[in-house]
Amino acid sequence: GAGVSQSPRYKVAKRGQDVALRCDPISGHVSLFWYQQALGQGPEFLTYFQNEAQLDKSGLPSDRFFAERPEGSVSTLKIQRTQQEDSAVYLCASSLSGNTIYFGEGSWLTVV
């Protein structure tokens, strides 16, 4: 597709359940990012990949959060043992070079 694609768009998880969120970046984009957007807040950086290498994971809030991009294209953000405070929109973004970053529509996670 033309843009960054994320799935699922909406996910309701029971507390303690594991979830996996998928991101398909724009074809050929080297850089991939994950952001977390809480209700009424701006997005906050979680992690950054350049090809398959995870160069920065400083924004991941706990060791329950894990991201991978094994072949340098599709990425998965996994959240283990979800908690209510994990409820947020998870945004994936990609970039070819420079500082123009393209965002997907987000995966809305609600933990009940």
Added chain:
Amino acid sequence: GDSVTQMEGPVTLSEEAFLTINCTYTATGYPSLFWYVQYPGEGLQLLLKATKADDKGSNKGFEATYRKETTSFHLEKGSVQVSDSAVYFCALMSSGGSNYKLTFGKGTLLTVNP
């Protein structure tokens, strides 16, 4: 660390009114500055950007000028339309070692009434 402070909303205007959304930043060095827009039910879209002092970014009638002396990047539009109703986010990208990471403000909800 880097931070962005933008005008709290919500902002409600009538069609054809003048819009200003204030944004100031704190950063070391010379960051790049951005405005992103989020329409209802859609993802973040880049609206405009400026990469150095005194640069003016513009798109779809919106403008913002990078003012280093006041560390500001205020968004303006001379005549808003109902279709401009959205959440607007100011953001910066550091020029230092983390020159890939966007730092966002909290967003400003704009509603334009006919």
